[in-house]
Amino acid sequence: MREFLVHCPKCKGPAQVTTDLSYDTSNDQLVCQNCNHIKKADELIRYNAIIKRACDNCGNAINANVPNNKEKVKLFKVSCPHCGQVRTYKPINQEYRLYYKNEGIGDPVFNLPLWFQVDIRGNVFWAYNRVHLNEIRSYVAAKLRERQATTHTTMVEKLPNFIKLAKNRAIIISAIDRLMKK
Numbered sequence: 001m002r003e004f005l006v007h008c009p010k011c012k013g014p015a016q017v018t019t020d021l022s023y024d025t026s027n028d029q030l031v032c033q034n035c036n037h038i039k040k041a042d043e044l045i046r047y048n049a050i051i052k053r054a055c056d057n058c059g060n061a062i063n064a065n066v067p068n069n070k071e072k073v074k075l076f077k078v079s080c081p082h083c084g085q086v087r088t089y090k091p092i093n094q095e096y097r098l099y100y101k102n103e104g105i106g107d108p109v110f111n112l113p114l115w116f117q118v119d120i121r122g123n124v125f126w127a128y129n130r131v132h133l134n135e136i137r138s139y140v141a142a143k144l145r146e147r148q149a150t151t152h153t154t155m156v157e158k159l160p161n162f163i164k165l166a167k168n169r170a171i172i173i174s175a176i177d178r179l180m181k182k
């Protein structure tokens with residue numbers, strides 16, 4: 001899946017997350033049609049600048065780090081905790097990525113809450129986007145008609161068990177229909 005409908009972090013309206021599903025995340029982004037908020041995935045990259053070496057004056061260990069830098073840190077001034085000598089070193093930049101805090105099911109790029117998400121009898125039912133939601137609906141509806149679903153994808157085959165259970169089908173269909181109108 002390359003497209004995810006999520007709650008916009010700014011206006012809470014529906015926003016589209018798109019990803020190339022690649023190690024190169026430079027095109028991955030969120031676009032909100034409601035408030036025009038745009039967020040690039042790479043805006044959430046941070047660097048932890050680390051100095052780990054022996055002091056060139058007293059020989060004792062220096063361990064220092066400055067987290068949460070938006071750019072790589074080229075030079076880093078450290079005073080030795082043992083002798084007080086101040087030196088400028090070249091740090092190692094450890095890259096990491098910030099995610100939004102989200103209690104529910106989130107998208108894989110930002111971890112923003114999926115738009116199509118609802119509790120069904122204590123289970124979280126969710127879909128990535130409208131196409132996915134439609135796919136799940138036709139799968140469950142076909143099962144409900146006791147006919148063999150002919151065109152379900154591997155995505156649908158990987159659905160959690162509570163969706164596949166016969167006793168839940170009617171309630172799932174009505175939950176999906178409510179979500180469709182959201």
Ligand SMILES: [Zn+2]
Nearest residue numbers: 008011032035
């Ligand atoms: Zn928005």
Ligand SMILES: [Zn+2]
Nearest residue numbers: 055058080083
């Ligand atoms: Zn020192």
